[in-house]
Amino acid sequence: MRMRTAVASIALGIVAAVGSMTLALATGLVPVESVTKTVVEPAQTSTVSMTTTGMTPEEIYDTYAQGVVEVVATFSGTSSMDPYAPTGGSQQALGTGFVVSEDGYILTNAHVVGESGATAESVTVSFKDEESAGTKVAATIVGADDSSDVALLKIDPDEVGDLTVIPLGDSDELKVGEPVVAIGNPLGFDFTLTTGVVSALDRELQSPNGSIISNGIQTDAAINSGNSGGPLIDATGHVIGINEQIASESGGNQGLGFAVPINTAIRVMEQLKDGGQVEYAWLGIQGQTLTEDIAAALGIEGEGVLVAEVVDGSPAAEAGLQGGASETSVQGQPYVVGGDIITAIDGEAVTSMEELAGTIAEKAPGDEITLTVLHDGSTTDVSV
Numbered sequence: 001m002r003m004r005t006a007v008a009s010i011a012l013g014i015v016a017a018v019g020s021m022t023l024a025l026a027t028g029l030v031p032v033e034s035v036t037k038t039v040v041e042p043a044q045t046s047t048v049s050m051t052t053t054g055m056t057p058e059e060i061y062d063t064y065a066q067g068v069v070e071v072v073a074t075f076s077g078t079s080s081m082d083p084y085a086p087t088g089g090s091q092q093a094l095g096t097g098f099v100v101s102e103d104g105y106i107l108t109n110a111h112v113v114g115e116s117g118a119t120a121e122s123v124t125v126s127f128k129d130e131e132s133a134g135t136k137v138a139a140t141i142v143g144a145d146d147s148s149d150v151a152l153l154k155i156d157p158d159e160v161g162d163l164t165v166i167p168l169g170d171s172d173e174l175k176v177g178e179p180v181v182a183i184g185n186p187l188g189f190d191f192t193l194t195t196g197v198v199s200a201l202d203r204e205l206q207s208p209n210g211s212i213i214s215n216g217i218q219t220d221a222a223i224n225s226g227n228s229g230g231p232l233i234d235a236t237g238h239v240i241g242i243n244e245q246i247a248s249e250s251g252g253n254q255g256l257g258f259a260v261p262i263n264t265a266i267r268v269m270e271q272l273k274d275g276g277q278v279e280y281a282w283l284g285i286q287g288q289t290l291t292e293d294i295a296a297a298l299g300i301e302g303e304g305v306l307v308a309e310v311v312d313g314s315p316a317a318e319a320g321l322q323g324g325a326s327e328t329s330v331q332g333q334p335y336v337v338g339g340d341i342i343t344a345i346d347g348e349a350v351t352s353m354e355e356l357a358g359t360i361a362e363k364a365p366g367d368e369i370t371l372t373v374l375h376d377g378s379t380t381d382v383s384v
Contacts, residue, residue: 054235096230108229169238196221214358284314
């Protein structure tokens, strides 16, 4: 099963987002593919869950659909070894965004306005009129952060008139089972609403540059190519996530959609407003997930993150963390052993390298954390 971002490609090619990641996680490819089969289902079959509390899907759509925009990003011709990347001529990618302020700021995904390390030459956003896409205006890319897959656009509100601002919620307060709706432009069918629930929380999503987006939201609301960057809205009418990718064996929706939590997007947005760039806290290690079974196979004790290497001059190096000294393998998978094992961060158990990376990513530069470290059979707390 593959994870796919939900951008629709138009014109000559398929847009892909490719990058290398930090914190020694594996390099990942996030292909963007359109699909050829569209299934239209009756809308009346999925509205019951929201009628008992809060707004109905119809009320949400009537109130906030005009705050959703169709985003068309134009890229210059490229030449790439990536089989999913466009070649030659201008390319366009179709996605979604939504208005977050009266002065014209719009949130979307970074992979909607960037591909293969290149930023779109131009971006146009279209607002909904009575029937479909209406007013079209140029948008400026304020900044894009591949590590969180969040981008911030800016338009001149005078070119549109009164803007419909969709209020932002608190993704930390979400519960599994809550009803949600997605509004976007799947497969070019503009301003489409789909309904579902929050299927799961705390999913670890892979961003365009391979970094881990922690606290991802899983939903069964239908998400397809073109939904990327659109709002996932709860029953109170607040955005709780930015629709970002799907897990699919066919390339189309299979009820496994994922969204960047809005709290992450808000933190990124504020930094992009201030300077167009996002700074992250970093630890400075290369590590591998150490499960109980792997530890037993390696003949060592402990579970968590096995530190393979410590970057010189990093916060981890200054705190005295030590990397491994020799390499071995378990079922063909190489492991660097002999280094410290990180078992907890701020008193909370760490079960994987991805979890550790996601937790660090939520910190601000300069924050201090406490790592529980197992070294030579002894456990100690280390401030970093």
